Amino acid sequence: MKIYSLLLFTLLSSLTATAQQHSEQDHSKYVVPTDPLVQQKLAKWQDVKFGLMMHWGTYSQWGIVESWSLCPEDEGWCERKGPHSHNWYEYKKAYEGIAKEFNPVKFNPEKWATAAKNAGMKYLVFTTKHHDGFAMFDSKHTDYKITNTPFGSNPKSNITKEILSAFRKEGFMTGTYFSKPDWNVDSYWWPYFPPKDRNSTYDPKKKPEIWEKFKTFTYNQIEELMTDYGSVDILWLDGGWVRPFNTIDPKISWQKSIPYEQDIDMAKIAKMARSHQPGLLVVDRTVTGEFENYVTPEQQIPDHYMSIPWESCITMGDSWSYIPKENFKSTEKLIHTLVDIVAKGGNLLLNVAPGPDGEWHQEAYTRLEEIGKWMKTNSVGIYETKPLAPYRQGKWAYTKKGNTTYAFYLAEAGEKLPTSLKPEGLTIPKNAKITLAESKKALKQKDGSILIPVKTSEEVGVQAAYLLVIE
Template sequence: MKFKLTLMAGLLLSARLFAQQHAEQDHSKYVAPTDPLVQQKLAKWQDIKFGLLMHWGTYSQWGIVESWSLCPEDEGWCERRGPHAHDWYEYKKAYEGIAKEFNPVKFDPERWAAAARNAGMKYVVFTTKHHDGFAMFDSKYTDYKITNTPFKSNPKSNVTKEVLAAFRNQGFMTGTYFSKPDWNNEYYWWKYFPPKDRNVSYDPKKRPELWNKFKDFTYNQIEELMSDYGSVDILWLDGGWVRPFSTIDPNISWQKTIPYDQDIDMARIAKMARSHQPGLLVVDRTVTGEFENYVTPEQSIPDHHMPIPWESCMTMGDSWSYIPKENFKSTRKLVHTLVDIVAKGGNLLLNIAPGPDGAWHKEAYQRLEEIGKWINVNGTGIYETKPLAPYRQGKWAYTQKGKTTYAFYLANENEKLPATLKPEGLALTANTRITLAGNKKALKVKNGGIELPAKVITEAGVQPAYLFVID
């Protein structure tokens, strides 16, 4: 039986979620980088707007949520299933045993990179290690890794190296997702104490010798990624509960539950990483300060323009990790999401999850192809643009580049252009020069509205969003 919220409970929950969302969008304490190389790379990253995130690991073999079923918290995303669900210790043993059967023989990063490029994506962030600690790279600091599976004999077994190389060859900026917590490491979930939740299983202040070993382990793995895998543009760190206690925001519910100071020494890590990768963007997610070069709202879009570097990380379907039957968002929804984010000054990092065989769902390729067709006509209003007030208003979204204004009309499903359109929040005069992207015919403005001839409407066809170029 599903629990039904009463009206009052629902209102209270909505209020809490609203308050938390606004707390997470309040980045008045954002610290802009001072290193000129980092500034240059950040500016470049802000211009390219659209990236690909991939969650992939042994959890894909079972088609379950990434890592979280290992976490002994009473939350929906942590729910265990299967024959070992009743016993956490047996479950963890079985989960870590997936590595013995993980063999993604259809792994083809060149096909991924080509599809992403054709869709208009320009950067990639790949999960080199999630919270479960399984390394998708050939780390010498753990045996729990992709090169210690049945896939080890494959010439592409070091998948992180292959992914980064394939995307780099297509002109992408490259990023490495790395989880700071590691639930496989004995110095994080120390076996003397069973873990109670996602956090370290002991108090680091009481056992500094253990915590220092974990800090060194983390440093060493990140150094491998920064020195052995070619040029890297972004170090994208997840697991925001691993943070100095002083950085906890009491207005955010999940941060209030962090019991210990888990200072991983980001200054040391960032200095080392940039010694190998000058200008590297460091994204210590949710930990406001000098090591969060841009902020990353998750599965949400801010309700307002944010004047700092930011990126919404969102899923193409419902799940971050592979599930056999995924509910993919429509092309229209994905295009609207991209436009909404760019109009508010952000980037979209869109997640696609490879399966246990190393292949994407066919629908993922279809969505990228359809997005690419739209981008080919309308990308001029996306890339290298700046947000323009009123940003988003009604069915309209605005960007600018130099003296050119771009006005996106976000259409309903299967909606053709009407004979007259009046942009909300934007004043037009009869002397305004305006065209529809993909069509050179100048359109007339009458009483502040754009007049669209029947031929222009027919030639435009049905699009998820229509772009008007205003000089």
């Protein structure tokens, strides 16, 4: 790496600010899809529970926050560092110049797909284009793309196609993250006016001909992804400030700062996308309505059960994008996060960030391997389950499938399986058959508690969470 990586690697995203954008959303206005194929796909997606997200772009070369250092806002996650930080124009030129050295020669999507599958993940959402406008696919509508880098001569240079194919072969549902705003094209950040913030540099109503070019550009790139990359299950759209003005909720602080309407005609885009991909789930994040088939709280877990389809997108470490030294969450924390989310009716989309060489941190593989060991025994209480009241209570989380109740005991770090357990808020019939997922031996009840023989506890060993199966 060049000097930029040494100077810029400390620039991380602000988790609090982005999470706040999604925690304030009014989910009571959720619109249930009417298309039977979308309903079927949504039901399938709700059953798989656990997915992988990957933020990857040229920004990994410098080890900085994805895209946001280009945004001229006085916010911590937009901070610029390095030799060009004093001048935005010089910085943008240098940032876009990263493409000239981006060459992820260790790129091996089959390795990722195998690791994710072994962890129990069943769907993928990959960042085909973030706000900076760099296409991780061979778009015909821009030169700012992966195939115009030193990696362009590699047989696997069309990275999005390779990733979707590798994961699809392992049985994954596949999703394409796509940023609606594009800070590289002149039809969004029109150069006549300098950008002041994340929004377009002009009022689309005053310059309709320029906005129409941007709408066409956006439509065309999405159509490429929907036609040239095999079957796609999810179109995951980010950049919620690009939206019709009448969808802005004045009670939500960040939405109040959107200066004007930025309507890209989602009805037209969704119709086109589903003509190529029947049943496609469209996730127009934070724009409540018919094009947000499920909601996406970011870097957080709702504190209660939600009956609508939802997914928490959460980083395995601290950052969405690659940083040289990442602070990964513990395996116990990640397993507890998955169980907590599923018990409240949601899915977990866990983000891992590839580096500039095309590899993950080794710790990411280790975490997924450890999660996979736990899932081999306990996933029976995860996949295809429904939430069961009281959902979460104390150290307990509950799901159900048919007449079977799954009671997860979320242990503290290093906590052995207690010899007596009393599920909080749950009444267990006296004639119920109770077993541990790790053991098929029937357990006895006494005064509302479930007794665990010492020998059984020792055989099970220390786990992040213990699962009682109650039939």
